[in-house]
Amino acid sequence: MFHLESGSVRDCDGVSRREFLRVGGLGLAGLSLADMLRAEGRAAATPSGTKAKGRGQAPARSVILLWMQGGASHIDTFDPKPEAPAEVRGEFGVIPTALPGVQICEHLPRMAQHLDRTTVIRSGYSYNAGHGIADAYMLSGWRFSPATVYPSMGSVVARELPANPGMPPYMQLGIYVDQKTGGGLAGYVGGEHNPFVMTSDPNARKFSVDGITLPGGLTADRFARRRRMLDRFDRWQQTVEAQAGESLAMDRFYEKAFGIVTSPQAKRAFDLSEEDATLRDRYGRNTFGQSCLLARRLVEAGVRFVTVSSGGWDTHQNNFTSLRKNLLPHLDAGYSALLADLDQRGLLEETIVVWMGDFGRTPKINSAAGRDHWAGSMTFCLGGGGIRVGEVLGKSDRNAEQPTTKMVQAEDIAATVFDRLGIPMDTRYVAPDGRPFPVNPGGRVLEELCA
Template identity: 40%
Template sequence: MNPTRRRMLKIGATGLIGGLSLPRLLQLQAGAPTPAPAAAQACIFLFLEGGPSHIDMFDMKPDAPQEIRGPYKPVATSVPGTRICEHLPRIAKLAHKYTILRSHSHNDNGHNTGYHYVMTGYKADFPDGNSKAPNNHLFPSIGSIISRELGPKSPVPPYINVPDVMAGGGPGFYGSKYAPFVIDANPSQPDFEVRDLKPIEGIDAERRERRRKLLAAAEAPTAKGRQESMETYYRKAQELITSPAARKAFDIASEPAALREKYGYTSLGQCALLARRLVEGGCRFVGVDHSGWDHHFTIFPSLEKDMLPHVDRAFSALVEDLDQRGLLDTTLVVLMGEMGRTPRVNKDAGRDHWSMAQSVVFAGGGTKPGQVIGATDKQAGAPTTDPVGVPDLLRTIFHQMGVDTTKVYNTPQGRPVPIVDGGKLIKDLV
């Protein structure tokens, strides 16, 4: 016997069906399917700032002339037919756990403007060279959008930048409520400590509350925007100080020494490990900024000795660690920079800016592993398959996170700004 609408409402109102809301009751009555949860509950965004060389890492061209292919050799991976750089041996062994997108392409060849574009999906309204961080005063970043749309799920902030603020990672016109919590410290350092987590000695909870009320009363009501901004920061700091769960999530020193060594005692390695802890603690989006990839001079010694070993250990350890803890399926890991590098080695034995082709690596979060999507020409200079642009990339990440990309918000001036301006889902990936 099918219950009537009135009977269903009465049952729901008396609480006999625990945990069922009115919309859910009506959905059951209509026989509608329950919406599936988002594939990814969190995203770890490893940003290789400066422009990692795709042709020397994930899109090698061994048959090209020496001045294009460079000195490195491709090696086999755990996926037959997929080959990557010999200096990424750990990542090569895990190729069945991730997918390489080789056809990412856009037309912004600047560091600051390209960073802005990748993080927001909108072209910068300033010339390249603006080193202010964050530089997106109008358009919100991907992390701020996720923070606004999904909200916090624990005392850990929903959006975090480590080890410093990301150059396109601000909240834009969304305001300070959706700004990242910036750790502003390097977790690879022995004296690493997260600000705002350590209570002031000699001040108990009652005294802190009295101070908070006094501060709120003392704030001038004139500059409304600044007042609201400061109140947001004070509230966030108070929540962190009083939350054991938040302090635990940031406590990287509690990790076994062997695991920390596996990630590598480098900025990227320890930031990746901390990102895993933050995701476990409930963070929605962790943006890791790793600089040093702008190799206009003597690129190969730098890549071989420093940059490639660091990313090899950090990325492989993160994917394995998440997988072993049962978190990889629900955590999307993205490895990329703002651009790639020129196919041809320049006169200074370096490679210059090249946004027309770049490789992006995805793992977990409901993506299909063990693939190579897209291809570039014989010089890794341009896609020979359909290019994947920044809006496509962001739309796909939002889709996996369960963010409604059809939403539009108005700026304070009334200008409508879609969450994603165009783009399409990378179907082969999801």
């Protein structure tokens, strides 16, 4: 089955997501996709939103979000400060890029060559620098509220733009999204628009996805027999349901789940063995690199929103060692190969690629050779799907502490993504308590980047 598990991953808050979800948090740990869809069928039984009129042909069709969970250092990636004091600039040097006069970290040589395929936003800002809250905010564009789980960008896209038949609309590759406060989840637009979380490692020698490659050699016929047996129990359960409409909605989602489990389109999309070995090497034979390659295959197959989650960026200690040995080489290979591959296949014109994390990191290095949380300045990268590339937007100050030009925030990124996908800003959803919410809390579309 498709299992929505969050794994066991700790951040500096000291609580694992598995521990939180086990005691009934906002996630859906341990539920199969069918279970989740059927349990959330109630949301589809009644209207919960108003969709505004479309605005014509949109330039973008899908989104790949590269999510650096924990918060990547902006200084040690795309906004280096070579003229700053040593306790700010850190151990790394800089290298030139494909953009004249633009430098980035020396440990991103491939991205330096491909920087003309994205735009670097150096005037990013986050109002919050706490794990969990930052995940919820960054992935939705809504500032955190303990009373409301706002829908993530992926969930809005899943609701508004259907995927190809046999494919889920919204997927998360990897377990590195903090769901404790609703990060990456659907909130009031309905749990059926939560992501399908793939916990399998696409870099594993015998990579398979539960439900795509059925466990233990289980054939589709045997799976169908088991399904018929479960249907008998379901029919009995329906007789005691309070509302027939809810039961019908649950059945529709159960059918959808079964279609994904047995769909030949899904099986093929997840089959990385179809890719040339040289291309796989270019992406990097590691979890992040192969997840980037899988993300390309998924949007090619019709998935609308794919989050590639990467952990380990919460570098309070040994920041430079962690970045140099592991994080930056993997990012460099996977991100650059993804941009080049999408471009060469003609997919970059219709696929938005976003790079971001929880927040930035402190300009001043701490006593443990690390950088701590920093909301005052951060970097976004944004390109593809009708977004102008090959530019640097905005600027931070000498020590990368604050933007010196108009700041860009998560709500602006979300507004721009929705605009490029053709999702009208006056779309509204109704929360369970009857309150109407707009699709975006007032972010500005980055018109300067809209081709």
